[in-house]
Amino acid sequence: MSVDRTGSPPGNPIGRRLLVRVLLISLLITVFFTAVQAWIDYRSRLIILQDNLEHVRYGEIGGIVTALWHFDRQQLDALVEGLDHIRYINYAAVLDGGVVVSEAGVKRDKNILIQKIPLVREHNGKAVELGLLYLQADISEVSRDVLNKIAILFLFQAVTVSIVAVFLLVLFKRLVTRHLSAAADFFRSFRLDRLHIPLKLNKRRHNDEIDVLADAFNMMLENLSEAYQKQLSAQQKMAESEERLSLVMEATSDGLFDWSISSGEVFFSARCLAMLGYPPEELPSSFATFKSLLHPGDRPIAFDVVRQYIHNKINNHEVEFRLKTKAGGWSWVLSRGRVVLRDAEGTPLRIVGTHVDITERKKLEVCLINAKSDWERTFDSVDDPIMLLNNDFVIMRSNRAMARLLGTTPREVVGLTCNEVVLSTHGPGAVCPYADMLIDGNTHSMEVHDEVTGRHYLISVSPVLDPKGNMTGAIHISKDVTSLKLAEAALLSRQKALESVYGLATTLGGSFESICKKVVVSLSDLLDVPHVMIQQVEEGRASVISFLSDGILLPGGEPVPEDYPCPLVYSTRKSYQVQGPFAGSFSSKYGLKSMVCVPVIGASGELAGVIDVMDRKKRMFSDDDIHLIEIFSSYIAFEVERKKMELRLFKIQEMETIGKIASGVAHEVRNPLNAIMALSEALVAEGASDEQSAFLLHIRAQVERLSQLMSDLLNVGKPIEAENMQQVSIWELCAGAVDSWKQSAYGRTHRVNIMTNPDGISPEVKVDTQKIQQVLINLLDNAAQHSPEGSEILLHIFVPTCCAAIIRVMDQGKGIPGEIRHRVFEPFFTTRRKGTGLGLAIVKNIIEKHGGTVTTVNNDPSPGCTFEINLPLAKKGES
Secondary structure (H helix, E strand, O other), X not given: OOOOOOOOOOOOOHHHHHHHHHHHHHHHHHHHHHHHHHHHHHHHHHHHHHXXXXXXHHHHHHHHHHHHHHOOHHHHHHHHHHHHOOOOEXXXXXXXXXXXXXXXXXXXXXXXEEEEEEEEEEEOOEEEEEEEEEEEEEHHHHHHHHHHHHHHHHHHHHHHHHHHHHHHHHXXXXXXXXXXXXXXXXXXXXXXXXXXXOOOOOOOOOOOHHHHHHHHHHHHHHOHHHHHHHHHHHHHHHHHHHHHXXXXXXXXXXXXXXXXXXXXXXXXXXXXXXXXXXXXXXXXOOHHHHHHHEOHHHHHHHHHHHHHHHOOOOOEEEEEEEEEOOOOOEEEEEEEEEEEEEOOOOOEEEEEEEEEEOHHHHHHHHHHHHHHHHHHHHHHHOOOOEEEEEOOOEEEEEOHHHHHHHOOOXXXXXXXXXXXXXXXXXXXXXXXXXXXXXXXOOOEEEEEEEOOOOEEEEEEEEEEEOOOOOEEEEEEEEEEOHHHHHHHHHHHHHHHHHHHHHHHHOOOOOOHHHHHHHHHHHHHHHHOOOEEEEEEEEOXXXXXXXXXXXXXXXXXXXXXXXXOOOOHHHHHOOOEEEEOOOOOHHHHHHOOOEEEEEEEEOOOOOEEEEEEEEEOOOOOOOHHHHHHHHHHHHHHHHHHHHHHHHHHHHHHHHHHHHHHHHHHHHHHHHHHHHHHHHHHHHHHHOOOOHHHHHHHHHHHHHHHHHHHHHHHHHHHHOOOOHHHEEEEEHHHHHHHHHHHHOOOOHHHOOEEEEEOOOOOOOOEEEEEHHHHHHHHHHHHHHHHHOOOOOOEEEEEEXXXXXXXXXXXXXXXXXXXXXXXXXXXXXXXXXOOOOOOOOHHHHHHHHHHHOOOEEEEEEOOOXXXXXXXXXXXXXXXXXX
């Protein structure tokens, strides 16, 4: 900035600028006060207009009603014409049912104020409506009056201000400008060596502002250094104050609002908008803005506050609601406000207040509510009974498990002492863990047995401490350890059972019957029951092999009673538990009330027997009890399988011996039979008589039967040669047998349907292919012989496990009678007149030599029966 040091007059003197500013400010003030005066006049004339309308309502209406009642048209027109002469009323009309009866003035459509006054007269105690007085007031006339008055007033005030401004300019130059110029000349010549020369002005001393200014200039010379230091200090303090104010404004969470109810304008401070993410002045300052930001769910609450303000029911408010943020979310706001301006009738006109962002507090409240709810749900969902007690044994809270245990509700036990609800006593028991805890402040536990429910509980009492470490109460937890106790007892029983089984298994020379007797004795002791029975199931027939009743071993070998209470165990092969009383002589004889039946399942899944545990009292045997019985069941199943294996080995040895004898006999008999066959054919060829031919045909048939018998005997005696064993697909093996059988006589009269796994995978078996195909052909012949001609034979191949393949041959015959089903594999047993009785025996012999089994069962549903072959699968890598 350049400084003029020449002393020339200023190019922009203060006087001129003062004149311009005085004129400008005066003009603005004149405009402002003129506008205020115009508004006041306008409001006054509106009030006059309203008063005129009210005067009509309460002063003129009576005459109009009377004229209308008597239908005095002349008087009515005069009164209406008089209304038109009232100031600002430009039109008046009396309407009856919407029809104009009388009118005066000019009716307009714009800048009007309409007043409708019902015309009512009392008649016989009732209000009779005669019509309607319709009034129009010309608001534009009010505006013209105000503008005319304001124009004159504004012109007068402008002239006055101009004269005053010129006078002030002259006076200012005389009193101020010349002295300021002198002072400026003094300071222009100011040097440090002239600090002792004071400023003197060419004026009388009146101790006015100029004199004070000169004294101040002189004092400034003396106190310049001190004043400079003070100024620095003041500047530093101001900077600190401004910084503190800035920090406070940044830290505060309050926003300000100012609501003018009459105009609907709402001023929102920058903080109000910032807490919603809006920059200052982005949103319109109106109540509509507030409504658009308000959450729909909070509108009833907020609008109720507004209604209470409008109806003058409240003077201040404090309410919480949500406002929409610029990002589309919602912020919780605490709004506090009060009325600061009312009109003459007390109606609120202006409300100011603050908005505080309480979103985080709301989140914390929700978290606290959720945490409290979660804690209460957790507390009530805990299966263990829990009570919160104070130091006087009084229950402060109880969960539902404890209430259920006590047969009451959580609310009903609050306020009672724990000994009242648990022990029904007025004080703690002789042994009380809570009393012990109050003595030493440590956790105490004890185990109790509830005689009523029969359950065991572990009572644990732990102290509750306040922040200072003082004990304020305790947590009383009753943990149900009944299952643990039962598990311990079951484990002990299981251990005893395993020890018993081990003792049986390590006893040498024991027969199967003696083992079963020891089992029933062990089960009776372990389960504390009077009766234990073991059945053996062979060829579909069940018999009692061992029976202990009241400590006495009864003789076995008898069939199971016909009124046996649990026959379902035979068909389902599952454990069953039933309770009586049961019907039948068997149950009544032993007074049975409870019974559990556990099947004995063999290695191939067949039912080998049943263990029956019976009691005279009603009893529900636990899973552990049944598992204990199953331990013995598994051991008996092992013994049954071992017994079958011994019998199978004996039969194999027996068949090998028979086979060797049969081979020798077959060789010795076959040559004479061939000779007899040749002689009989020669006699037939020579022409024998009819009687001789009949005998020769009979001889030939018997020789063929004996030849077939010799062939079968040779097959029985043939061993399985190792070099003939091949690894072959089970499907190819069966398909080859079917193809060969189709060329036989039966193969041309019956159909074969081969079923296999849907995935098409065919595992392999290691067998003598020729002998296994002979087995399948024998079974197909047997099925065809017992099925109607033209019927279908089903050959089903499937692999239920990873270790065995199963082949089933199913016919449509009459089935095998139950009394002979166990004999069908015996050598020389047959029901056919032409059969040798060795076909199925050969089948059984060959299959068992391959390590497999063959069984038969009647089809369910009928008709027919099924022969099932079980062959072991070849191991991977085996050749």
